[in-house]
Amino acid sequence: MASSLSALHSTAASHLARSRCRRTAANARASSLLRLPLGRRSRWVAAEFATGGAGGTATGGGGGRARRGVGIDVAAVAAALRDARTADDVESLVNAFLNDDSGGEARLLPLQVYTCVIRGLGKDNRPDAAFAVVEHLKRRGAALNQFVYNCLLGAVKSSGEFGRIQAVLDDMEAQGVSPNIVTFNTLMSIYVQQGRVEDVLRVYADVQERGLVPTAATYSTVMSAYKKAGDAFAAIEFFVMLRGGYRNGELVVGSRGDWEQEFVKFEKLTVQACYLSMRRSLVEGKNPVGQVLKVLLAMDEAGVRPERSDYERLVWACTGEEHYAIGKELYQRIREGGDGGEISLSVCNHLIWLMGKAKKWWAALEIYEDLLDKGPKPNNLSHELIMSHFNILLDAAKRRGIWRWGVRLLNRMQEKGLKPGSKEWNAVLLACSRASEASAAVDIFKKMVEEGLKPDVVSYGALLSALDKGKLYDEALKVWEHMCKVGIKPNLYAYTILVSIYIGKGNHAMVDAVLHDMLSKRIEPTVVTFNAIISACVRNNSSGNAFEWFHRMKMRGIEPNEITYQMLIEALVQDGKPRLAYEMYMKACNQGLQLPAKSYDTVLEACIGMYGFFGYRIAR
Template identity: 25%
Template structure:
């Protein structure tokens, strides 16, 4: 090669805009007699690895390097570029570079181990570690830490502990990785033991364990650890508090989290850290996840005033909260605010809105969603299309889903494995076997292989469809065959999966076993479920609280509460601390057996162990008392909940309202209803519940008052027993009130079945109020003509009776009345008016109508 060694690097730099040209220059100017100069291979490798469109050129570069007499130095440069690229070169290529090296040093293995861990290829981490040992390379602390992290991520905590104990040297990261793994597995007590074993207490590890205790509902242990931190001179920082707030929010203890947040805002003079951006974002997400939108709105206002609502990430959290709580319109308004504030939305912003529209069933026109996205100067990405695909599949719109896949191909938006898994899950759950096989063939053509998530989808589908034994057989086969075990299903499964290399192998994980054990417990096959639990532990997969909760729920569902208690005790012995959910499942089991005393004992035990009760805990106790007619014991629980900073929900109040109405004590029910409105807000379900209970007890006037309140609040009345109320008022000689209620319906613009006019028309006619009856008759016909018979019917009412039944036919009550043989006098008049037209007296049908009326009178006189 002519020129200085740096001339090739300079030449490559000048052609960096065209990587293919740079590669041709490199291939032409380097050979066995003219090896590449220093840094040239590294520069070219990084250039090709930086853009996915040039990844296909890397194998050509590899072949050229292997033809050189001393390939190791440039191979190391190539591998370094491939494993450190932000755009992730496929691991298969990096593995081929590794195999080409005669004796890869430990740092090379470390790079690949880290890349495999980053892509969650946990099985590859283990195989690479074994390969490292076989090659004679010596693992260092970094190597063992990566292995430790992979085992923790897979939930194999017992094996992780053995690796940790066997490490000849450890650093703070080693302790932190193991402690975090225990906390994620719901074993904060074990994480505390790891912290105790550290030579010097570490703030990061302390924060991890504090968050772990909070997540498990063990606030007292968290507080004790915080006090211990202060005693060792470690001042809890904002990260400590953020971890506590985040963990409490995830555990559903949002009010406890807000108390800490409020102290940080108002009591910071006492040495508490001030809230930062993360604190506000975590608290906002907690409110949104709990559906506490009013509190979230107040917090958003505070964030605006304090300058904490300036980043797109914060807006995205608020947008996501609004969408998850059904406020898509408000979320779209927030987009306009972002533009006004100069905050540029990103693709995630728009995908939040698109996902919300899809879940509301409003996005089944692909063009409509695309128009929305284009209006924000954004183009759909793989996440956008995946949201649409999930929505289409959930509604069984296969043709539309295929059209979306076609559009993705046209626009160069390649589906990823998650996209295919969404399709696979939707189709498999719906039992659309033919479409599943077609999808698998398409995946095979695109070079996708099934991963553990794909296998879990298939296994879950088999369990749901009653093919549990087949699912168990496949899981057994996965340990030796990986995804090849799915070939036992036949069809396209056999042709798709191929385990020719470890990179395609997928093994059962905690979710796999959790799915199996849940299905076994549902069928009452507890012995087999216990065997799977033992097998899981033998495979170094630590069961978490979710799996133990599965057994607790299964035993309680089958009435075996004593065995459920034994699971709880065994759970504690194994170092997996019960959560609030664990106790709630047990309490639910005792509530089903109406055992209030046992529920109280469990709640006392929770308090002793520092496990907080939540609204579900109290609702089970309230329901147990109410079902036993002990409302006097249930009512004080509302005050106790508020004292413990637990806000009663609609279910809490609904149980009490029903119980008081059953006594009957309607004044007490009304007081509870009033408190419910002030606590939960003006919710439709509360008005509907109160109205229904009063109607069931024939308290027509009180029910009418509640219904009128709902109408004033502009609440939809479709789920209300409005027909039953009107008929009941008419039967109890309160036709005037029924009349006024109808007029209010009309004035407020509510849609309802025109047939409900009939009881009122009949009652007014019997009382001699013919003008009012005629006016209502005219209004009924006008409404019937406008609706053309296509009204939404919530129930069928038999005129002049108090019966309220569910309509089993698609026809409205209006059609049923028109076709009845025993129609009332007014119905006969109306049907005749329909024939002649309103106000057309004196026509050829007039005499016939008079005859019909006279006949009717004669036939119905006693």
């Protein structure tokens, strides 16, 4: 069948221009011809034909007679017929070409000319003219065949007027022309364009029932339908079936090399169908990881081998936190592909970002380490992404006071060629402060200076806080003096720690001096400042002073918060004043503050210890 179609195409081609250089001239004449009215155009073409002036020619029989030895300019014929709407329009133009002065005998151009014209009209989006040509052939009694109707169906496909498909099929049946495999291939390709996958499969089943021999185009169209539907498993199953049939000699083989090339196309279509299916699962699926892994495993079992670029495109579709497992699997497949190509750096950066989004920071670090060891060389974005992940980990260490973990993170960064900045060192210093590790804070501060970094006010504040919590007040004051000496201007946080240091030393007069110094520098004390003072009083068992500072805070118009009342209640209980502590607790609750359960337990235990349970109820 394929060879007969090839022969038919060869015959049609023999009636076309025998030289490509003449075709250019014919197209130029056709372009100028299109600007003429239909009547003048017909006379112009007739004159050209009569003088034998056509460039591209078609000669011979095939359903009609033409002047012996005179060529036919097919491009000019198509140009003349492009505005035809009825068989009468076609009739007048054809008669002009044939120079029909006898008027009696039915004359036609060679049938191969008509088929070429029909195809050209379809590509030029002139389906009405193509149908008019077929009606003209029917009126003149030409023997229509499968080739004519296949060209008409192709014209419908090219023009996109799919509503006329059934009219073509009905006309074929009325003319007694049976559809061949080319007809069904064209019909299936139209359904693929429309996304009518079920109709494609129905037509393919009809092909098999009729006993027609599918061509490579048939199989490609079915694969395209599965691709359009994103049905990965059906595409894989169909590909495996085709491959098995080919290996068993069940497919009609013309040239083995040609079929090998076709199977390369089939495999690519299968990969594309699987890609669309997996991408759709990642975007819309309820269980994207499971669905994508199933497709990947099915491809492995079928021996379908995606290229590195296919995996990389799929990586870009991984954007959700739950996609990290798929991203990691795809990354391993790309690295282990062995195709000689290097993984894209942008893909690696995307995976580093994805792992960070999923809180898989060590997995992100592994990818970064692979960039250093295996390539490609990381760029600025790679550094920024991995630094942001380290900062997240350091921030967690800071909040929890896990300073040793922070030190290990700094060491790991330096091992990988990443230079921690002040932000990273400050995070570890703040972790030491939260953990009350004064000696560790001093060591880290010194190492920071040794690394060539200049400590800022946050660095000094963290060191002061650690020394304050370690009750190393004299050392803390020396640090303060050094900070001022090197030109670091203290902020509210630093001043807050300083007043806490003086409270710890029992020097309340200096606390007033610090507050005045703050006001002189336009740094207003806040509730945080007074909370630090009250908290320091509680730590140093100076509950009376804590209560005094509470009143001074209110005199300044600063409203206490939950921490203020929590510290004050603890101070009053230390001072043996459970009833007053209870009153403060109720006052805070009446103000709408949510005190922690610890404050309630402290008041309850103090009252029961002082009055006993029943006495506590009477005291209330």
